[in-house]
Amino acid sequence: MSINRGLTEEQVLLRDTVRKFAEANIKPYAFELDEKEEFSYKISQEMADMGFFSCFIPEEYGGSGLDYVSYIIVVEELARVDGSQAATIAALNSLGVGPLYYYGNSEQKKKYLPKISQGALWGFGLTEPEAGSDAGNTQTIAVKDGNDWVLNGSKIFITNASADITLGSTVLAVTGTKPDGHKELTCFLVENGTPGFTAKKMEKKLMWRASNTSELYFEDCRVPEENILGKRGDGFKQMLGTLDKGRLSIAAMGLGNAQGAFELAMNYAKQRKTFGVPISRHQVISFKLADIEIGLELARTYLYDVCRMTNRGENIIKEGAIAKLYCSELAHTASDHCVQIHGGYGLMKEYGAERFYRDQKLLEIGEGTSEVQRIVIARSIGCFD
Amino acid sequence: MNILVCVSRVPDTTTRILVGPDGKTADKTGVKFVLNPFDEFALEEGLRLREKNGGSVTAVTVAGEVAKDILRTSLAMGADKVAIIKTENEFDSYFTAQNLAEFASNRAFDIILLGKQSIDYDSLQIPAYLGELLGIPSIGVVSKLQIEGNNVSAERDIEGGKEIVSAQLPCIISAQKGLNEPRYPKLPDIMKAKSKPIEEVAAIDCQPRTTILEMSIPSKKRAGVILDGSDGSLDKLVTLLHEEAKVI
Numbered sequence: 001m002s003i004n005r006g007l008t009e010e011q012v013l014l015r016d017t018v019r020k021f022a023e024a025n026i027k028p029y030a031f032e033l034d035e036k037e038e039f040s041y042k043i044s045q046e047m048a049d050m051g052f053f054s055c056f057i058p059e060e061y062g063g064s065g066l067d068y069v070s071y072i073i074v075v076e077e078l079a080r081v082d083g084s085q086a087a088t089i090a091a092l093n094s095l096g097v098g099p100l101y102y103y104g105n106s107e108q109k110k111k112y113l114p115k116i117s118q119g120a121l122w123g124f125g126l127t128e129p130e131a132g133s134d135a136g137n138t139q140t141i142a143v144k145d146g147n148d149w150v151l152n153g154s155k156i157f158i159t160n161a162s163a164d165i166t167l168g169s170t171v172l173a174v175t176g177t178k179p180d181g182h183k184e185l186t187c188f189l190v191e192n193g194t195p196g197f198t199a200k201k202m203e204k205k206l207m208w209r210a211s212n213t214s215e216l217y218f219e220d221c222r223v224p225e226e227n228i229l230g231k232r233g234d235g236f237k238q239m240l241g242t243l244d245k246g247r248l249s250i251a252a253m254g255l256g257n258a259q260g261a262f263e264l265a266m267n268y269a270k271q272r273k274t275f276g277v278p279i280s281r282h283q284v285i286s287f288k289l290a291d292i293e294i295g296l297e298l299a300r301t302y303l304y305d306v307c308r309m310t311n312r313g314e315n316i317i318k319e320g321a322i323a324k325l326y327c328s329e330l331a332h333t334a335s336d337h338c339v340q341i342h343g344g345y346g347l348m349k350e351y352g353a354e355r356f357y358r359d360q361k362l363l364e365i366g367e368g369t370s371e372v373q374r375i376v377i378a379r380s381i382g383c384f385d
Numbered sequence: 386m387n388i389l390v391c392v393s394r395v396p397d398t399t400t401r402i403l404v405g406p407d408g409k410t411a412d413k414t415g416v417k418f419v420l421n422p423f424d425e426f427a428l429e430e431g432l433r434l435r436e437k438n439g440g441s442v443t444a445v446t447v448a449g450e451v452a453k454d455i456l457r458t459s460l461a462m463g464a465d466k467v468a469i470i471k472t473e474n475e476f477d478s479y480f481t482a483q484n485l486a487e488f489a490s491n492r493a494f495d496i497i498l499l500g501k502q503s504i505d506y507d508s509l510q511i512p513a514y515l516g517e518l519l520g521i522p523s524i525g526v527v528s529k530l531q532i533e534g535n536n537v538s539a540e541r542d543i544e545g546g547k548e549i550v551s552a553q554l555p556c557i558i559s560a561q562k563g564l565n566e567p568r569y570p571k572l573p574d575i576m577k578a579k580s581k582p583i584e585e586v587a588a589i590d591c592q593p594r595t596t597i598l599e600m601s602i603p604s605k606k607r608a609g610v611i612l613d614g615s616d617g618s619l620d621k622l623v624t625l626l627h628e629e630a631k632v633i
């Protein structure tokens with residue numbers, strides 16, 4: 001793997017470091033945590049100590065001060081070993097920390113970011129039972145009462161929102177109607193433990209089984225005015241802006257998953273013999289491996305390039321969607337080939353291939369399904385004008 | 386405590402090494418280089434000694450410009466200062482030791498830590514050379530180290546057992562696997578390492594004492610042949626020893 005191209009010296013050191021960490025501190029436990037559907041507080045704290053909990057925020061808030069390429073490499077290297085831990089980190093940074101850092105005022109940043117960087121989680125509450133792809137159909141409502149807002153409604157599938165170390169979530173709610181008749185949507189910072197707010201762990205997932213996913217319920221939950229993120233009415237814009245960047249971390253998970261599945265498949269194909277030769281010598285198998293390698297080279301080059309655009313502050317609406325879609329579909333193909341190359345063993349849990357196969361599937365659904373990504377791309381090239 | 390750690394840049398253990406066209410040097414194209422794994426133990430021990438006793442850790446390497454990357458790794462792990470003794474020529478262990486001794490001689494280090502060997506050339510000579518050149522004790526292949534005041538007690542791995550050796554500071558310790566569990570550099574420290582200074586020192590002129598004449602990759606082992614215990618196979622054995630192995 002010659003992937004130093006274009007990386008700076010510190011990005012190479014960072015990649016090697018995260019890889020070593022993931023191999024030693026995550027890999028040996030990933031199977032069992034997945035099997036037991038257990039969120040690991042030990043690994044989470046170790047990741048926080050390494051600086052993974054607030055990758056791209058500056059040091060003044062306790063962050064690691066990474067550029068976007070470096071952040072994406074962290075997620076990629078974690079996903080190469082385990083989708084669940086990668087999910088905790090990607091969701092926390094892109095969706096938890098992102099809105100607080102980009103849209104929060106300085107008191108809000110000072111209040112939450114340093115705590116998060118030391119080992120606390122923050123959720124991103126957008127999706128509702130009736131509002132997934134159609135996020136504008138948000139039903140959760142907030143009504144002003146004196147200096148407080150009173151929230152009622154629910155959220156579903158919220159990553160990192162109900163662990164013991166969760167500090168709170170950013171929650172989108174309807175706060176009124178705009179002059180043009182559209183809903184006015186506003187983001188609230190809701191701390192866990194606030195009366196009227198319940199965060200409940202969701203169980204029996206196909207994938208990311210060691211990651212925390214939650215349902216949130218608001219029953220006359222009061223939050224003070226100062227917990228509004230940014231300005232009243234900016235909520236939807238903030239959420240979409242967060243998702244534009246967030247797609248890069250889903251892409252990184254796809255790339256990492258594909259890389260991990262590729263390495264597993266390659267090793268197996270060189271060891272396993274049928275008809276007297278290693279199966280990697282059968283043309284159909286070698287072509288599968290060659291195809292994954294092509295995808296990895298293209299995906300990595302493109303994703304890092306989009307990250308560099310992000311570093312320069314350029315608009316990445318189309319590029320982020322392309323990267324997310326391409327990398328998650330690559331992970332789909334790669335993990336499928338990986339299972340196929342393993343034959344019957346590919347279906348047995350202890351061989352590891354099936355975990356890549358399961359963990360991949362969320363990537364084509366979360367943070368905008370592949371269908372939605374194609375809509376975003378089609379819109380940005382003018383199809384609907 | 387003024388601590389010196391000597392580090393080297395070596396090919397990653399997972400890299401496949403080929404011999405260059407001159408037949409004397411390794412072909413470095415496409416090879417990934419890392420901080421020598423045994424030096425990580427030495428550096429970690431240095432950092433722990435500093436954390437316990439205060440003071441500072443300096444990491445130094447004798448190498449060409451490219452080796453600055455391992456000095457940045459050392460900074461990211463926690464070294465306070467780093468220096469490169471620069472040479473772009475091929476050199477041997479004697480040259481390295483002379484240069485390290487020169488560097489150490491007027492800086493009053495309390496302890497000098499090194500890996501027990503560099504995993505590239507595996508000469509294992511430098512810790513001993515350094516002891517001789519600086520006139521201080523050198524304890525090699527140490528897997529446990531205790532320091533109280535000026536008293537050093539070091540446990541060494543020896544064939545089939547352990548040996549406990551004592552000495553006084555200043556001294557030289559070469560690190561064996563097991564001495565400690567090296568820390569990972571943390572992300573913010575990796576990012577900060579790039580802006581820290583690297584001291585550059587010109588290498589002193591000193592003739593290497595050895596030259597490499599030839600380098601080659603070990604030939605692939607031939608597959609063994611197992612003969613059954615019958616009388617007939619005895620004749621075959623003799624024929625094989627005579628014609629194939631050419632030993633009788």
Ligand SMILES: Cc1cc2nc3c(=O)[nH]c(=O)nc-3n(C[C@H](O)[C@H](O)[C@H](O)COP(=O)(O)OP(=O)(O)OC[C@H]3O[C@@H](n4cnc5c(N)ncnc54)[C@H](O)[C@@H]3O)c2cc1C
Pocket residue numbers: 091095123124125126127129131132133134156157158159160208213362365366367368369370371372
């Ligand atoms: C493990 C996990 C973690 C998650 N984490 C979070 C989180 O932290 N925060 C958060 O807010 N959400 C989170 N989600 C929610 C996730 O983002 C949504 O599930 C996703 O956006 C899809 O919404 P939906 O499930 O309601 O599907 P739907 O929107 O109901 O879509 C169903 C199907 O219809 C297709 N479809 C919908 N609209 C169109 C259209 N216009 N044209 C063509 N096809 C269409 C979709 O592509 C999909 O195939 C998470 C989900 C999971 C499973």
